[in-house]
Amino acid sequence: MTTLAPSPGQIRRWRRALAEERAEARIYRNLAARAAGAERQILTELADAERRHEAHWENLLGEHAGPTRMPLRVAILGFLARVFGFVFVLALVQRSEERSTYEADVDATDQMAADERIHSEVIRALAARGRAAMSGSFRAAVFGANDGLVSNLALVLGIGAAGVADSTVLLTGVAGLLAGALSMAAGEYVSVKSQVELLSASAPDPRSADAVAALDVDANELALVYRARGMDAEAAAARASDVLATHSAALEASEAPSLDGVGSPWMAAGSSFLFFASGAIIPILPWLFGLSGVPAMALAAVLVGIVLMVTGGVVGVLSGSSPLKRALRQLAIGYGAAAATIVLGRLFGTSVS
Structure with a gap:
């Protein structure tokens, strides 16, 4: 210095x-x-x-x-x-x-x-x-909202590029919002409900505890229960001996697979519906407010692009990476999907009104 x-x-x-x-x-x-x-x-x-x-x-x-x-x-x-x-x-x-x-x-x-x-x-x-x-809920929020943004933008731009009436574009967008949100909700409900059922099926049967007192101390299969749960033979034998000596419950509820963090199937379904719908409504806002044709399509693309950049930037910040890179990645993915449907709409439609 x-x-x-x-x-x-x-x-x-x-x-x-x-x-x-x-x-x-x-x-x-x-x-x-x-x-x-x-x-x-x-x-x-x-x-x-x-x-x-x-x-x-x-x-x-x-x-x-x-x-x-x-x-x-x-x-x-x-x-x-x-x-x-x-x-x-x-x-x-x-x-x-x-x-x-x-x-x-x-x-x-x-x-x-x-x-x-x-x-x-x-x-x-x-x-x-x-x-x-927050990883689970954040993943669901980002996935649901982005799915709604990209899928409905691609849908309305593809239909709009085919040259159909603006009322048809709006109806298609609303139908896409409802269909996608309901599909997401149903899928999330089935997913969480199935996980709860699978974990519950692996829980110990409380009635088996009643059999402990009647087991033969010298010849029984209690140690096999603990070996089946992942203990080695020596540890399982020691655990079984302790249970038989104290006549405590052989299949404790505390050893059941934990349901913590799985959540409610109905809550999962409701949040998925709302996340998807919150994203899917953005692309149809121009038509809801009376715009039509190319201006409506252009504004829908701009609105979705802004939201995609924001969500991508937030993901970048929370993941400790570059917000700009994540924002541009989200934008490229969304616009790429929309561009593909516009091309298909032009190929199979007439002309943009």
Whole structure:
């Protein structure tokens, strides 16, 4: 580090770094206020670590430190936290920590660069808990909404490109929404209901516990029950001996496959219906509001494109990858499907009205 008076350029760069550190400390304190238990303690300690980094830049700046303007992203993160929740902000903070430039900054210490790498891993681990907790419902929401967006956009654009009346396009879109949403709901209901039935079929029969007291201590097949459940022969024999010695229940309900996280078939069906319908209604909005022909088709494509970009970006943020790449991928998939149906509509139809 230079011992000369800092140049105006250095002062500006150091103040930006100071503002970033103060912002990150504030983010961690805000997140800690929303957390509890170990998560709150971890986030509070991260805020304290950022305070050490603040002190480094304050020492360099001296009289030039002073108050710094809160970066816009702090306000944005606060808004996103209220709208999307704790996990969304953690994912954004993780990306921010990963982009730290301290390793190439001659004015930052090696310890500060190492701190940022460790902070990234801490945030990654905290975010992983939330991602695991929301993975099932989030997958269903993204899958259902995107399915509705893409399938109904492809449907109405394909029909519209065939040159049919606008009322037919609208009717087709509404039919596609209802048919797709009902199909999704029925499929999800059958899927979850079947999973519950399969797990329930594997649960121990409580009546078998009544047979324990009558078993022959020297010749019985109780150990085979535990071997069939995955225990090795020695462990199964020890378990069977203990059960026979205490006359406790041989087939405890606690050993049944857990139904936790499977959910209700009706709840799964209802959420799938709503997710699909929320996406499928977007492509038919132009016709619902009176547009027709090519303008309606163009607006439908734009609306769906915007929503696809937003959902793709959200997926990118939550997965810790580039939001722009995920957004463009979603857009390419959706528009690719729509383009294929437009070509088919033109081939088998007449002309666009």
